[in-house]
Amino acid sequence: MIRRWGWLLAGVAGGALTLLLMVVMPPDRTIDNPAEFVLRLAPVVFAVLAIGGFPQRPGIGLALLAMIVVGYMGVVDTLYTLRVLGLADATDQSAAFPSFYQMAIFVNAFTILAVLFGYRLGGAPSGRVLRLGFAATLVLVSGLNDITFFYLYDWPEGRPERFTWASHITVFTGSPASPAGAIAFCAVHLVLAGLVLALPWLRTRLHPRLPSRPESAASAPR
Template sequence: MLVTFLRTNAVTLLAGALAVAGAAYIWLALPHERHITSAGLLLFKLLPFAAGVVAVAWVDQDLARRLRMPLWLMPLCFLGFFCYFVPKILRFANQGDFANAYYHMLTLVPFIILTMLLSFRLGGGASGVVVRLGTALILLQLSGLEDLAFLLLHDVRPIPEVWTWASHMTVFLGHPPSRAEAYAFITVHVVLAIAALTVPTSALRRARPVADGSGA
């Protein structure tokens, strides 16, 4: 029975172990810095999230129903958010420690995304849709929409000519983005997110031979 369980759930178990190990290393071994210093570091920090999406996407739904996972796993996820991240962020904000508050917020967002994906999967969602949603939502987080929303909601006028704080854009552009470059960065990521949600699977399958160099 154990062998059958391991074989049936191999993808979720391996991807989940990778996600936990990667997240633990990043949280415990790397400095809690708000700014990203290189594109490689940013991609490395995204690996646990990617592994987590795979783990969630291939959760055995029959096993989840038998174990009544929605009734205990969702409250656990909520408590992780409510009893750890909320008090931490509020404490840092109260102390004026913006860097730590922002770092915890950046970590919280992928956690919320994975919780949403897990809820969808446990409710019967398809693996492919989980991957699409995970891809689209992390693209939206990385897009810079939050930066733009902050400026607009707090009526910061004029919009800064150079976005010196947007290190996730800087590492890809090689310099702090101008306002126009930031808008373009946001637009590209939003378009990619929409594509991740809407491009038919059949179109991706047709494009694969061309990408492999085997197309006409």
């Protein structure tokens, strides 16, 4: 029973935490400790678990994906645009930025989960969906977008020496990361993401005599 409906429990937990972070708690661009990092990441992890176990019903996949597109264009895109305009019109940019940053992080997670959901509804087995979801989560927190921003943005006063805004990296490094430190942090996460994706291949390489577990069975409608 738990296995059959576990996806729903994970979805409810992820939705409740999302409401807590997006509606109840005030916007905050800074992560102060590892516990807060886990809290911010937990909705994504629960969503990955929910999508990995989401039942595949013939005939409803197209409708659900269409609902995601409509929801994005009708709700997410509008809310994001309002946050951008609010930041642009704000007299105090520092005070307005956390609200924009909160929505930007939400859009990043929404995009990853939408792709993952489409992959699941397209017939992907649970194992592959979970591997892709957890690998994507590692990329999400890797700081890759912070690095590209650092090198592509035209800094008015010159490129800073530290990634002072990337508090999710600072939590683990102890102080704002240097460019080299941020690149190393990102590289570790990208390697881990690659390992997660390659788990079945690594399993057969390390234990060639073990029978491979077919993933196709997990894709059967249930």
